[in-house]
Amino acid sequence: MKTITLNVTGMSCEGCVNSVRNALARFEGVHNAEVSLDQKTAVLEVEDAVQTADLVAAVEAAGYKATVAG
Secondary structure (H helix, E strand, C coil), X not given: CEEEEXXXXXXXXXXXXXXXXXXXXXXXXXXEEEEECXXXXXXXXXXXXXXXHHHHHHHHHCCCEEEECC
């Protein structure tokens, strides 16, 4: 298990937060997705095999921009 933090831009309301959370939660290998509107981040607990680029792509498919934090 590993933790990945993504910076997410384009969120403006709790509906956006839910959209991002749902896009990530549907992704196989994601066990927890905490999305913060205030911090503009998504903190994920994922299986080791999950690729960060795939998570970024899932957020972008939902209509938002994501980059790896740090």
